[in-house]
Amino acid sequence: MNDQLPPAQSPANQDRRRWLLRNAAWGAASLLASHPAWAQSPYPSRPVRLVVPFAAGGATDVLGRLLAKALEPGLGQPVVVDNKVGAAGAIGANQVAHAEPDGYNVLMGGVGTNIVLEHTMPDLGYRPQRDFAAVASICNVDYVLVVAQDSPYQTLGELLADAKKTPDKLRYMSTGPLGPLHVAMEYLGKLSGAQMIHAPYKGEAPALPDLLQQRVDMGMMTALFTRPQVQSGKLRVLATLSAQRMASWPEIATVAELGYPGFAAPIWNGFFVPRKTGAEVVDRLGKVTVAQLQAPELKNLLEKQGVSVTAQGPDAYEKFLQAERLRWQQMIRESQVLTKS
Known part of the structure; x- marks a missing residue:
């Protein structure tokens, strides 16, 4: 049996091999660090x-x-x-x-x-x-208060006066319980003394049929969604919730202008x-x-x-x-x- 190590496995060659491997690994790591795009795909690389x-x-x-x-x-x-x-x-x-x-x-x-x-x-x-x-x-996003075109309420003042006179008679929709529209309407109720029933929906589109049929009396909807319904004679706008009149719909008064200074949602x-x-x-x-x-x-x-x-x-x-x-x-x-x- 030959006890001699072959040249490739001699202690000197083994030390040299380990040194080369260490430096190769260090060089690869340095190269990846200096070129992060090589280390991972650039964002975004998928949908x-x-x-x-x-x-x-x-x-x-x-x-x-x-x-x-x-x-x-x-x-x-x-x-x-x-x-x-x-x-x-x-x-x-x-x-x-x-x-x-x-x-x-x-x-x-x-x-x-x-x-x-x-x-x-x-x-x-x-x-x-x-x-x-x-x-x-x-x-x-510009939001407006709207009613069906054949609603008995011609103005925001008429609607709030009726809601104050007969509490919990009128229903208003928003896009979810305890969301910002719900908060805004309850805040307006606090300012005006009106009391209405909140009817939450999952969105504007699901609420539209009930609003048109007056199963809810008033909606809080975006100008984007509402404008076509107004133009087709299905809805009527009472006011905008914005702090200023809308640039795209300047004839619509703000709630603040209609008697509630400082109100804006x-x-x-x-x-x-x-x-x-x-x-x-x-x-x-x-x-x-x-x-x-x-x-x-x-x-x-x-x-x-x-x-x-x-x-x-x-x-x-x-x-x-x-x-x-x-x-x-x-x-x-x-x-x-x-x-x-």
Whole structure:
């Protein structure tokens, strides 16, 4: 039996082999670190899911689909809208809050999902400030108070006077219990002394037949969804919930102008991702979104449909959200909506 090691396995050669392997591994790691695109696929490398937490056919869904299509050229990937409906938007928001923080699950959130519900739903499965990172603000959405064309109420004053005279007779719809529209209407009731019954729906489209048949007396709907119904003679607008008259519908008075100074229920939308999403992904999504919203074609299209484009990036949007939290906390407290539910 030969006790001699072959040359390749001699101690000197083994040490040299180990040294080469160590340096090869170090070199590969250094190369990958200096070229991160080699280490992982650039974002996005597959379709992005945009969760719209309201029913298909409603105004939020329409806006979401317009934006999804507009984002595709900038991202270089399809953006697929996924309607996750229920609980005033909480079901869809909760799903995104607990999704992988990889940038492939984006919430089209709003004042309800990302501020109000935290204060009105104690068992909410997420906490907006803790669980979401702001990507970009999209727009302020113009909402109006509407009745059926053949409703006996010609003005907001007549409707509120009747609701004050005969409490719990009139019914108004919103897109979910304890959402921002519910808070806004209860706040208006507090200011006017009117008492109405809240009738929550999963979206504007499902509520329309009941409104037309006057199974509900008044709706709180977007100008985008409402305008065609008004133009076809099916609905009549009583007022806008915005702080100022709408640029696209300037003849409609605000609730504040009709006797309730200071009243306004700002309803806005923005994009959010899970909080632990990487900063580079948030920045990419934010830049693409803002760039598309500032493009004249999309901006004009959105504004013609009853929204005001805001187009803020992540940092500016976070500052805006801080101020909005204070505003809505006050409205919730003064409306006493929690004690009535």
